[in-house]
Amino acid sequence: MYRIAKDSINLLFAKIAEENALYLPVDNEKGSSEYKKWEDGTVMSEKLNTVRSPKDFFFPQVENLMEFKTEGKNIQLIDIREDSEDFVVFGVRACDVKSFEVLDNVFLNEPVDTYYKNRREHGVIIALACTRPAETCFCGTFGIDAASPAGDISAWMTDDTLYLEPNTEKGEKIIALLGDLVTECGAEAVEAQQESTRRIMKKLPLADLTTDAFGGDKTEEFFNAPEWATLSESCLGCGTCTFVCPTCQCYDIKDFNTGKGVIRYRCWDSCMYSEFTRMAHGNNRLSQLERFRQRFMHKLVYYPANNDGMFSCVGCGRCLAKCPISMNIVKVMKTLGGKNNG
Amino acid sequence: MQKITRDVLVEKAASLLENGTVDRVLGWKKGEFDYDLTPAVFTSADDLKDLVWNDFCGANFSKYLIANTKKSASKVLVFLKPCDTYSFNQLLTEHRFDREKVYAIGIPCEGMADISKIKAVTGDGISSIECGEKINVTTIYSDDTVSFDLSDVMAERCVNCKSKKHVAYDELIGEEGDVIESGRFDEVERIENMTADERYAFWQNELSRCIRCNACRDVCPACTCEKCVFDNPNHSLENKAPATSFEEKMFHIIRAFHVAGRCTDCGECSRVCPQNIPLHLLNRKFIKDMNTHYGEYQAGAEVGSRAPLVNYTTEDVEPGDVFEGRE
Numbered sequence: 001m002y003r004i005a006k007d008s009i010n011l012l013f014a015k016i017a018e019e020n021a022l023y024l025p026v027d028n029e030k031g032s033s034e035y036k037k038w039e040d041g042t043v044m045s046e047k048l049n050t051v052r053s054p055k056d057f058f059f060p061q062v063e064n065l066m067e068f069k070t071e072g073k074n075i076q077l078i079d080i081r082e083d084s085e086d087f088v089v090f091g092v093r094a095c096d097v098k099s100f101e102v103l104d105n106v107f108l109n110e111p112v113d114t115y116y117k118n119r120r121e122h123g124v125i126i127a128l129a130c131t132r133p134a135e136t137c138f139c140g141t142f143g144i145d146a147a148s149p150a151g152d153i154s155a156w157m158t159d160d161t162l163y164l165e166p167n168t169e170k171g172e173k174i175i176a177l178l179g180d181l182v183t184e185c186g187a188e189a190v191e192a193q194q195e196s197t198r199r200i201m202k203k204l205p206l207a208d209l210t211t212d213a214f215g216g217d218k219t220e221e222f223f224n225a226p227e228w229a230t231l232s233e234s235c236l237g238c239g240t241c242t243f244v245c246p247t248c249q250c251y252d253i254k255d256f257n258t259g260k261g262v263i264r265y266r267c268w269d270s271c272m273y274s275e276f277t278r279m280a281h282g283n284n285r286l287s288q289l290e291r292f293r294q295r296f297m298h299k300l301v302y303y304p305a306n307n308d309g310m311f312s313c314v315g316c317g318r319c320l321a322k323c324p325i326s327m328n329i330v331k332v333m334k335t336l337g338g339k340n341n342g
Numbered sequence: 343m344q345k346i347t348r349d350v351l352v353e354k355a356a357s358l359l360e361n362g363t364v365d366r367v368l369g370w371k372k373g374e375f376d377y378d379l380t381p382a383v384f385t386s387a388d389d390l391k392d393l394v395w396n397d398f399c400g401a402n403f404s405k406y407l408i409a410n411t412k413k414s415a416s417k418v419l420v421f422l423k424p425c426d427t428y429s430f431n432q433l434l435t436e437h438r439f440d441r442e443k444v445y446a447i448g449i450p451c452e453g454m455a456d457i458s459k460i461k462a463v464t465g466d467g468i469s470s471i472e473c474g475e476k477i478n479v480t481t482i483y484s485d486d487t488v489s490f491d492l493s494d495v496m497a498e499r500c501v502n503c504k505s506k507k508h509v510a511y512d513e514l515i516g517e518e519g520d521v522i523e524s525g526r527f528d529e530v531e532r533i534e535n536m537t538a539d540e541r542y543a544f545w546q547n548e549l550s551r552c553i554r555c556n557a558c559r560d561v562c563p564a565c566t567c568e569k570c571v572f573d574n575p576n577h578s579l580e581n582k583a584p585a586t587s588f589e590e591k592m593f594h595i596i597r598a599f600h601v602a603g604r605c606t607d608c609g610e611c612s613r614v615c616p617q618n619i620p621l622h623l624l625n626r627k628f629i630k631d632m633n634t635h636y637g638e639y640q641a642g643a644e645v646g647s648r649a650p651l652v653n654y655t656t657e658d659v660e661p662g663d664v665f666e667g668r669e
Binding site for chain 2: 028030031032034048051052061062132133134135136200203204205206230233234236237238239240242243244252254267268269270273274275278320322324325326327330331
């Protein structure tokens with residue numbers, strides 16, 4: 001384990017930024033936090049987490065895939081893929097680090113998504129342990145320890161010190177880059193903080209929420225549950241939950257006609273939208289009940305069925321905070337999995 | 343605090359369900375944390391145990407009447423705050439639901455709290471909120487209770503409340519209020535006084551945070567098209583994402599134009615925006631301009647009125663004069 005005085009954190013940022021684009025959470029004038037590129041003078045946010053998740057770093061909301069140029073009857077395909085910049089994301093919370101694992105299962109399994117893989121290979125994650133979780137937090141439900149985040153480097157911030165523990169080769173490289181800025185140290189202060197955070201986690205209102213009732217073999221049990229009707233009754237069909245969610249990974253591919261050719265791009269899509277996965281025969285989910293059910297069945301049943309039981313929710317709580325009607329996965333889990341979540 | 347209690351609403355709803363006047367009740371349902379209420383449909387007296395009326399009942403039910411009147415075999419009971427009644431009338435003006443299938447109860451409102459204003463003081467980790475004379479908040483981080491006056495943590499739209507008067511109801515509970523003077527155009531004026539470059543920068547900055555979740559559109563009682571042009575894959579305007587900074591602005595500006603003269607200024611768009619974009623200011627600018635050029639007009643103040651932009655009188659200001667600043 002390594003340490004650096006909190007006073008000197010700007011030196012650390014500057015050093016990292018010498019060789020990488022560095023991104024970190026910064027407060028905006030609305031009092032919420034968002035990832036911004038570091039430059040001299042940038043102040044890191046003290047907020048628990050960003051409104052937008054860090055999935056944009058690997059899976060941006062809009063991304064050009066390829067271009068076509070047309071001339072007469074000829075069409076030319078232009079591969080616009082380029083090597084991503086080397087970048088470091090500092091301050092990612094344990095829940096969001098876990099979300100990258102969820103996305104990796106989707107994008108890095110065959111057929112590998114080269115656009116995602118390119119960014120993933122060039123990105124380094126410095127994860128920051130939580131000390132003041134919110135009432136909306138329930139990462140523990142998914143086996144995540146907010147006090148011990150994964151990532152290429154795990155970091156802990158105390159009142160006066162930043163502690164760093166490299167976990168991967170990429171992490172080691174960053175530590176080597178930091179050189180004399182950091183000094184080796186023991187883990188006592190970190191352990192004390194972890195113990196305190198874990199005590200707080202137990203006091204959170206959602207601490208007892210469990211996934212016991214859910215899993216890959218539950219399709220038949222839940223698909224026709226009458227509760228979906230009441231749960232989805234007032235859903236607006238907007239995409240807020242999907243777009244603030246760190247694990248939602250659905251996208252649409254569209255062509256933009258430039259007049260001289262075509263730019264083929266992809267953009268986030270939402271299973272809550274009426275046109276989602278519309279096919280030649282029409283749309284396969286015609287009611288909001290079906291769309292709503294799809295989102296939660298995907299997170300709690302279908303994804304685990306295809307990924308060794310892993311759920312595709314990490315308990316970050318963004319949808320709890322942001323849904324316009326305050327309907328969310330916790331209310332769904334408590335309603336459907338009532339016996340275990342009483 | 344609110345002047346009427348939850349129990350009054352529950353009793354009313356239960357008796358109307360019981361005597362068969364209504365078969366559905368639209369109300370606010372309790373959540374996980376005392377502040378995260380969900381708009382819900384209650385169909386039995388037993389359901390009503392979860393109905394809540396407190397300082398967090400911001401959701402406007404008017405738009406829900408479009409779907410719910412179609413599902414009801416008798417009538418739908420809806421509780422309407424004063425501002426909600428303007429949306430109610432506007433929807434009726436546009437023939438969006440059958441008035442005969444609604445039993446509307448007007449309820450007085452003292453303004454609603456904005457949880458983000460509370461959290462700005464208490465921080466995260468809220469363990470309980472009690473709404474009474476004061477709003478008492480506890481967190482898992484402290485043994486102390488933090489007390490707020492509703493006025494200290496009121497949502498912006500309520501601070502600038504335009505009316506305590508219900509413009510539509512079948513029955514009114516509590517006292518009727520008045521249309522009130524508000525400072526709701528102050529912020530619009532501030533933006534009008536900017537230079538063109540400053541104004542452009544202001545909106546560019548605000549709208550750059552948009553994630554195109556469409557929550558503003560989907561909650562808006564004026565946005566009731568069966569199929570929004572932005573969702574239509576056969577239309578060139580269809581777009582699911584703000585591909586460019588131009589598109590970020592285009593969606594919101596087109597929407598503001600589309601609801602101009604029909605927007606009642608209920609403020610739901612800004613309430614639900616996950617990125618806290620002050621979208622209501624676009625609508626208020628249109629309202630203010632219409633007031634200036636065509637005389638005072640409040641959408642939804644009555645059923646059947648013709649909005650200035652879809653009406654013609656010989657006194658109408660010439661567009662060229664407006665553009666040139668001649669009046």
